[in-house]
Amino acid sequence: MVLKLAHRKKEAPRRGSLAYLPRGKASKFVPRIKNWPEYNDSAAKLLGFIGYKAGMTHAVVTINNPDSPFNGQETVMPVTVIDTPPIRPFSIRGYETTPYGLKLVMEVLASNLSEDLRKTMPLPKDYDHDAKLQEFESKLDSFAEIRMLIHTQPRLAGLSKKKPDVVEYKIGTGGDLKTAFEYAKSILGTDLRVADILDEGILVDTIAVTKGHGFQGPVRRWGVRILQHKSRKTKRGVGCIGPWTPSSIRYTVPRPGQTGFHTRTSYNNKILKMGERGEEITPSGGFVNYGVIRGDYIMLHGSVPGANKRPVRLRLAIRPKMGQKEGPMQVSYVSTSSKQ
DSSP: OOOOOOOOSSOOOOSSOGGGOSOOOOSSSSOOOOOOOOOOOSSOEESEEEEEEEEEEEEEEEOOOTTSTTTTOEEEEEEEEEEOOOBEEEEEEEEEEETTEEEEEEEEEOSSOOGGGGGTSOOOSSOOHHHHHHHHHHTGGGOSEEEEEEEOOGGGTTOSOOOOOEEEEEEESSSOHHHHHHHHHHHTTSOBOGGGTOOTTOEEEEEEEOOEEEEEOHHHHHOOOOOOTTOSSOSSSOSOOOOSSSOSOOTTSOOOEEEEOOEEEEEEEEEEEEESOGGGTSOTTOBTTTBOOOSOEEEEESOOSSOTTOEEEEEEOSSOOTTOOOOOOEEEEEOOOSOO
8 A cells, every 4th residue: 555645735845044143132232243255464453433323315426347238327216324433442352272161361441441431331440451551562472363342432422322232343453462462552542433444445344233023923033924815823823833743843843922122133234435524424303313413433334233223333344246356446425314
């Protein structure tokens, strides 16, 4: 006797991508960067910046790519505006290599710490900056990497909060720790502007926490098909979550859970424009749910993760796309209409 196994009558693509599992909720608003690009330039600098997402608009840009059939022509592009007030590095950190990864050995705090930083972390009252700096320099040969802690200055942005966000950035030097230490010492406790780190026309990665939507079912979370109206028990659910044997649910089965508020990376966003007067690109009435940009800003091609006012971390492109050329582009018009 031949047994005929049950099978579906119609094939269908799987719903949702498994590349983003687990779809867990981010622990905080400020994302963490786990990987850094290779930087072989002899001049040391931080490998990124941090700003706040203001909103989106559109701009007319002249294509500057000889390989493009539209080279030299104007096109309308969607752009995202990031408010980038000056940041302040306040700590130099030395790491050593262990079998379990990098381990923090020592750090040196700046002598002129901002009072707003006390809203984020406890600060020492009696701190000998010069002695710590000499001790750090004496251990320079034992370090594998030098990084810096920086904090934002929300008072200079179009935000109502005053509590700064603290993040860590690696110093790129091509492996020369002495050069990295001299650079870190020169910028410790000073204000860095976005023009000191980034340039127009380069590619950057944007890392942020996406907009949260709470606990949602599989239709909203995974995009599964809604069952017919005569279905038993449920319509907005999965028809079969697995066989009797094995008696467990596979991770590939769409299940309800946290939707949004995930850490996501957008690769290879091009910096179309950088400026010092945010009023020139702010829509009349200000950006929706943000307000007016008063200082430095950058304009990126395309969209970036996160809601307005959310911290957005910028990093030099870690995997530039083949054929996507760097170089400045001429922006002839930026829409400042209030209907965005």
